[in-house]
Structure formats: structure tokens, C-alpha cells
Amino acid sequence: MRVLLVGDYPPPHGGVAVHVQQLHGYLRERGVETVVLDIGKGGRPAPDVIPVRTPTQYGTRLAGFLREGWTVHVHTSGNNPKSWMLAATAGVRARAPRVITLHSGLLPDYLAASVARRAFARVALAGYSRVVAVSEAVREALARCGVPEEKLVVYPAFCGSQVRPGRVSPEIEAARARRLPLLAMAHHPSPVYGRGLMFRALRMIADELPGVGLAVFGPGTRSEEFLRDAREHRVEELIEDLGELEHSRALALISRCDAFIRPTTHDGDAISVREALALGVPCVASDVCGRPHGTYTFQVGNAVELAERVHHALEQGPAQVVSPDAGPVLLKLYGDLVQPTILGGGETHAAQ
CATH class of the missing domain: 3.40.50.2000 (Glycogen Phosphorylase B;)
Incomplete structure (x- = not known):
């Protein structure tokens, strides 16, 4: 299995960027070949992180990974036109499995403001095998757009195993x-x-x-x-x-x-x-x-x-809590999506 993560990567250390960084670390620690297409404003060198700063760079890199059958997981807010253009671009027809996580609490209000926005969101998400909503409110907003219920998954964008304070x-x-x-x-x-x-x-x-x-x-x-x-x-x-x-x-x-x-x-x-x-x-x-x-x-x-x-x-004082970990959940999701591709005679690269 090979996984391409698309999204912001630190710095700066916003919520989406941190989740991409932590998920990247989790997958690498488990021996999964993982690359990040960093579409943010970072630039600090990191292993297997490819900065893309122009639409041409992004399109060329993404097309190459799709051709080779990598599982693609897009991470974006979903609360502005640029975010939805990113979703639509990565959601183009391809044999490679694709997943998207929509992170923003502003997403429900953004989509509710316009019929055109909801229609575009439905079309943009049509090419994804699974759509991960970080909250029930986000899931409900996407369902109202017409995204099929069987595609929607609710899970927080959090990898508890990666919470490691520095010095x-x-x-x-x-x-x-x-x-x-x-x-x-x-x-x-x-x-x-x-x-x-x-x-x-x-x-x-x-x-x-x-x-x-x-x-x-x-x-x-x-x-x-x-x-x-x-x-x-x-x-x-x-x-x-x-x-x-x-x-x-x-x-x-x-x-x-x-x-x-x-x-x-x-x-x-x-x-x-x-x-x-x-x-x-x-x-x-x-x-x-x-x-x-x-x-x-x-x-x-x-x-x-x-x-x-x-x-x-x-x-x-603090409560006793059990922290969720999206790492194992997403790793299983990727495996479930890749297996039908292999059995169906799709890109064999996805099995490597």
C-alpha cells in the first residue's frame, strides 16, 4: 500500500497541518510508504514531503501519483472556494482510491449559504470513495448536499498516539x-x-x-x-x-x-x-x-x-479520558479500499 496525503504541512502549525503531519508520522512508523503534497505556506524540509506552490506543480505531481495507483487522501477545510476547488481537482476520475477529510466547523454555514455551493460540493465529492467528516455537524451538512450516506464517515482528526511534547x-x-x-x-x-x-x-x-x-x-x-x-x-x-x-x-x-x-x-x-x-x-x-x-x-x-x-x-482538575486515534481507523479504511482495486484488476502499484 502507498498513500499520498494532500494538504497543508507545518509550518504554520494549524489544525489541518498538524493532523497531516501526525498522520504522516503514524503511517511511516508502521512501514506504509507515505508522501505528503504540501500545498500550504510551509517550506521546512521534511522526509517525503513535497512542497507544491503553483497550480501547475500541484496538478503535475498529483497526476503522477494517480497514474501510479497511490491511495490519495485530501485534507482541507471545506469553508471557502479554494478548498472546494482543491477537492474537485483531486476528485477527478481515476482508478486510484481517494479519501477526503473535511475539517472546518465553518463548513455547515458556508454550504448552507448557497444552493450553488451545495451543488458544487456534491459534484466535487463524487469521485471519492470515502468522505471523512470531523464532526456530526459536518456530516449532516454534507448529507444535505446529496453526498451518499454510505460514503460518509465521522471520525475526529486526531492521532492520540502522536501527542508527544517536546522539550x-x-x-x-x-x-x-x-x-x-x-x-x-x-x-x-x-x-x-x-x-x-x-x-x-x-x-x-x-x-x-x-x-x-x-x-x-x-x-x-x-x-x-x-x-x-x-x-x-x-x-x-x-x-x-x-x-x-x-x-x-x-x-x-x-x-x-x-x-x-x-x-x-x-x-x-x-x-x-x-x-x-x-x-x-x-x-x-x-x-x-x-x-x-x-x-x-x-x-x-x-x-x-x-x-x-x-x-x-x-x-x-483533569478528567480521565481515552483519546481517539485516527491512525488505525484510516489505515484500515485505506486497506479496505485498496483490496477491491487489486481483486478487480486495477493498478497493481496500489498493492506494493
């Missing part, structure tokens, strides 16, 4: 030493990530726990907008700004904090939430989507309830 840096240790409790949050400039809400809640928490600090990591933490919001909410002195972290360092930070916060307004199945739970760290997240067992949830947009749930999480 704790001096900056993380310093933040840990300064703050009690130490909270952590993944940041992005998009309002979806709930920065303003987190800052409002942090001000409330600090009024009762003056030693509290919030470690933020990710893009945009040094922007004018970030600094302005911190000043307006009077939390400047409470922020531990760690900038963009390589994924294993981000895991190291989460493992050292007292609680991880996910105050988003939309979500698919957030890898960071599952990572915190897998590391035995209390996690507080908005109720904007189904959250894993053990998550302390609050009403989306409600800063008062967020602050209350953080207090509760700190008092109660």
Missing part, C-alpha cells in the same frame, strides 16, 4: 514560575478564535486570582490589534506572549499549564482540545460544537460563564 523551553519555564495559575490559549488573528472574549474573562479571573497569567501562542500575538485589545481589557500585565511555537513546543507548554482554554466562536473538532485532554490538562472550551468527554464547556460568547468554568476546571 520545555526556558521561556515556558519562566512563564510557569511567574504565574499561578498559568492558563494557555492558541491564538490567531481571526475573530473566530475569541481573543476579546478571553481577555474579558481573564480580567474577571484576575480579580479573584491575582497570580494568574495567560500564555498565548500562535500568529498575530505581537500585532497592534492584539496589543490594543490587551490594553483596553487591562490584561497587558497578565499575558505571557510566546509567539509562534513549533508543535512539539506548543504541546510542552500545554503540558505545563494549569488549564487550556479554547474560546472559539466556531470549531470543527479542535485538535488542541483533544491534545490537552490527552496530556491530562483541564480544558475549557466553548459549546459551539460537540466537545470530547472531559471538556469543561461554556456558552459561546459568554465571558462570565467562561471565567466561572475556568475556576471550576482549576478546582476539579
